[in-house]
Amino acid sequence: MITLIRSTALAAILAAAPLTVPAHAQEAPSQDAVYDVYARFRDDPQVAVEQLENGLWRARLPLAALRPEQGAIRLDGAKASENISFAVAPQADVQSARLVMRHVSGRAQEDARPQIRVGLNGRFVAQLDGITERAAAVNEIQLDPASVMSGFNTLRIDAVQRYTYGCQDPSAAELWTDIDTSRSYVEITYARRPFAGSLADLDALVTAGVGGVENLGILMADGDMTADNLRWGTLASQAVANRLAYRLPDITRVHVSEMSDKAIGADLIAIGTPEQLAGIAPAGLADLEGEDSFLSISPSPADPSRFLIVAAGRTPAAIEGAVRALAAARFPLSDTGSVILSPTETPAGMILAKKHPLQPGTKYAFRDLGLAETSLLGQERGEIGFNFTLPADIRFRSKSEVELSLDFAYGAGLDSNSVVNILVNGEFQRAIRLTNPDGEVMPGYQLTITPDALHPGQNHVAFDVELSTETKGECASHNMNHLAFVMKDSSTFTLPEADTFVELPNLALLSESGFPYSGIEGTPFAIRAGDTGDETAASVWTVGARLGQIYGTVFTDTDFGFGLALPDEHTLVVGTRTALKGFLPAEVSLTGQSTALATRGSADPQVTATREYKSIDLGDNGLLVEGHSPDHAGRLVTVVTAETPGQLIASARSLVQPSHWTQLKGGAAVWRTSAATVVTQAPAVTFEIGQMRPAEMARMKSARSPLRWIITLGAVLFALAAVLALIARYMRDRMNEK
Numbered sequence: 001m002i003t004l005i006r007s008t009a010l011a012a013i014l015a016a017a018p019l020t021v022p023a024h025a026q027e028a029p030s031q032d033a034v035y036d037v038y039a040r041f042r043d044d045p046q047v048a049v050e051q052l053e054n055g056l057w058r059a060r061l062p063l064a065a066l067r068p069e070q071g072a073i074r075l076d077g078a079k080a081s082e083n084i085s086f087a088v089a090p091q092a093d094v095q096s097a098r099l100v101m102r103h104v105s106g107r108a109q110e111d112a113r114p115q116i117r118v119g120l121n122g123r124f125v126a127q128l129d130g131i132t133e134r135a136a137a138v139n140e141i142q143l144d145p146a147s148v149m150s151g152f153n154t155l156r157i158d159a160v161q162r163y164t165y166g167c168q169d170p171s172a173a174e175l176w177t178d179i180d181t182s183r184s185y186v187e188i189t190y191a192r193r194p195f196a197g198s199l200a201d202l203d204a205l206v207t208a209g210v211g212g213v214e215n216l217g218i219l220m221a222d223g224d225m226t227a228d229n230l231r232w233g234t235l236a237s238q239a240v241a242n243r244l245a246y247r248l249p250d251i252t253r254v255h256v257s258e259m260s261d262k263a264i265g266a267d268l269i270a271i272g273t274p275e276q277l278a279g280i281a282p283a284g285l286a287d288l289e290g291e292d293s294f295l296s297i298s299p300s301p302a303d304p305s306r307f308l309i310v311a312a313g314r315t316p317a318a319i320e321g322a323v324r325a326l327a328a329a330r331f332p333l334s335d336t337g338s339v340i341l342s343p344t345e346t347p348a349g350m351i352l353a354k355k356h357p358l359q360p361g362t363k364y365a366f367r368d369l370g371l372a373e374t375s376l377l378g379q380e381r382g383e384i385g386f387n388f389t390l391p392a393d394i395r396f397r398s399k400s401e402v403e404l405s406l407d408f409a410y411g412a413g414l415d416s417n418s419v420v421n422i423l424v425n426g427e428f429q430r431a432i433r434l435t436n437p438d439g440e441v442m443p444g445y446q447l448t449i450t451p452d453a454l455h456p457g458q459n460h461v462a463f464d465v466e467l468s469t470e471t472k473g474e475c476a477s478h479n480m481n482h483l484a485f486v487m488k489d490s491s492t493f494t495l496p497e498a499d500t501f502v503e504l505p506n507l508a509l510l511s512e513s514g515f516p517y518s519g520i521e522g523t524p525f526a527i528r529a530g531d532t533g534d535e536t537a538a539s540v541w542t543v544g545a546r547l548g549q550i551y552g553t554v555f556t557d558t559d560f561g562f563g564l565a566l567p568d569e570h571t572l573v574v575g576t577r578t579a580l581k582g583f584l585p586a587e588v589s590l591t592g593q594s595t596a597l598a599t600r601g602s603a604d605p606q607v608t609a610t611r612e613y614k615s616i617d618l619g620d621n622g623l624l625v626e627g628h629s630p631d632h633a634g635r636l637v638t639v640v641t642a643e644t645p646g647q648l649i650a651s652a653r654s655l656v657q658p659s660h661w662t663q664l665k666g667g668a669a670v671w672r673t674s675a676a677t678v679v680t681q682a683p684a685v686t687f688e689i690g691q692m693r694p695a696e697m698a699r700m701k702s703a704r705s706p707l708r709w710i711i712t713l714g715a716v717l718f719a720l721a722a723v724l725a726l727i728a729r730y731m732r733d734r735m736n737e738k
Contacts, residue, residue: 087209530575622651
């Protein structure tokens with residue numbers, strides 16, 4: 001009876017609860033309170049900057065946003081370490097800084113008291129006890145603001161781990177510490193210094209990091225966007241992006257009449273004639289004459305802690321010269337606030353890229369690839385490696401080989417298990433045994449690897465050095481000083497000859513190398529905006545800045561324009577779905593397939609349901625798709641689109657983030673703000689461009705479809721046999737007639 005009464009009372013309370021909720025709880029949730037269905041995928045948090053009430057700024061830098069690797073930091077072994085770098089701009093006057101770190105160590109070390117040592121820029125900061133409980137611990141470490149420097153700062157984390165004080169294996173599986181990079185972060189509170197500097201300081205002032213260029217406004221005269229404005233805005237965006245090197249600001253168009261609103265909190269580049277920029281013109285601009293170009297830098301009138309760069313001229317050619325001078329890397333600008341350049345002083349022709357891919361059939365010394373002479377002393381293992389980039393349209397010929405000529409030396413007293421493993425892009429290729437017990441100097445050690453291990457874009461070659469020494473007895477201590485390996489920078493790396501050939505569409509090539517919109521290919525390309533709106537222009541500038549950033553290029557030879565009259569060139573098209581009406585839906589669709597049994601429990605064969613995802617279904621998604629140009633053979637068209645202008649610029653800003661950009665592949669991709677929403681699909685139809693020797697082409701075709709190759713070869717042999725039979729019959733008939 002008591003149980004029944006309790007149940008009835010509980011039911012009555014639950015039934016009445018909704019009636020007693022305060023009125024404000026019944027209101028619709030705010031935009032910030034909308035449920036995020038992708039919250040569980042937040043393993044790649046972004047840098048967050050907020051302005052505090054006292055005029056200071058606070059930046060929170062998650063460790064996950066400061067390192068290219070995904071996931072937690074795993075410190076394995078007795079002496080594991082990790083270096084993490086973050087940048088602080090000269091404009092940031094650091095007031096305070098701290099490191100918050102969430103970490104846990106293996107429980108097998110419970111009695112051994114593992115330690116974590118933290119340093120900043122080579123200085124000791126703190127040491128922490130490793131936590132061996134079931135749950136992770138959170139430590140807060142205050143950093144000395146004076147130790148946080150302008151430029152790059154290196155945070156070093158060392159784990160000192162052991163599970164016994166007797167015999168120990170320094171690489172035992174029990175010796176591990178995990179650091180949660182998503183919930184560990186560096187927090188910096190800073191004030192913004194008043195902007196000060198000259199044109200000669202551009203590379204030092206236009207920087208990424210805390211207090212750097214986070215928002216970029218391209219300021220132009222009021223009115224519709226023109227092809228020249230679209231071009232100059234792209235070059236100006238690339239001038240900033242190439243100096244930032246690895247990050248992009250949010251880029252917007254600012255009208256002169258909006259100076260007091262949109263310009264707050266943004267660094268500005270103003271482009272136009274002296275009359276168009278009269279409201280913000282620095283001294284001397286009104287006196288500009290003829291074809292001379294004007295370039296200046298000064299504090300922004302909307303925010304003295306940020307810069308205003310003015311690129312001006314009285315003619316389009318003069319404005320072009322000023323923008324080129326701004327965008328050209330290592331252009332010798334004066335140590336003054338402004339400069340007037342004559343037409344002969346401004347950069348002409350194509351502006352060279354900062355970086356270039358390696359060329360086939362060429363020998364490179366390791367020093368040319370950025371690898372200095374490297375020594376491993378007193379270590380049982382270590383890695384020596386270098387990175388390089390290959391052209392996107394490279395295809396190595398069959399039976400060719402990559403040649404390595406290594407100059408190295410190793411110490412004495414190593415046992416026969418010592419080896420150097422050679423890995424290319426993480427895959428094992430060859431091994432070198434270190435067999436001489438007296439040590440050895442090896443100049444010009446020759447070996448080859450297959451070029452199949454290389455791929456277009458970024459590549460990594462690693463020499464994984466394992467030095468082993470003989471030990472006797474259960475716990476014999478041994479001297480490690482004889483463990484030595486040296487790789488000299490005079491070693492060489494030779495690429496074989498290759499053909500120029502690529503199969504398109506291929507968004508992975510766009511992501512890796514920008515192909516064919518990188519600005520280093522011999523074939524020109526065009527960029528088209530779907531309309532003259534500000535958001536569309538800002539989207540073009542954003543995507544153009546990301547593409548130029550890959551090699552540090554400036555699109556001086558690119559054809560800019562509006563509309564869908566496609567030129568006989570590879571073309572990048574950016575616009576809303578409605579602006580691309582009549583072109584986009586007819587050319588693009590994403591196809592999804594699902595497979596299930598025809599009837600539950602039956603043995604009937606599976607059936608496939610197919611639905612075409614048309615661009616009209618975009619919603620809040622952005623869409624990136626490539627395809628063959630409908631007007632010109634052998635030309636690629638790449639389309640970036642979204643439903644509305646606001647969604648287009650938001651989608652472009654998400655697309656160029658590393659979390660999205662690195663996921664691109666196939667022929668089409670859709671995405672939203674969260675990196676977990678990126679979906680790609682293989683192209684339905686492909687085409688090929690480039691040149692390849694006939695023998696290589698036949699070999700490639702046969703490898704792709706062996707059955708078709710066998711049938712084709714059989715048909716050729718049958719036709720040849722038939723022709724020979726007819727010739728033999730003809731000859732026999734002639735002989736009989738005689």
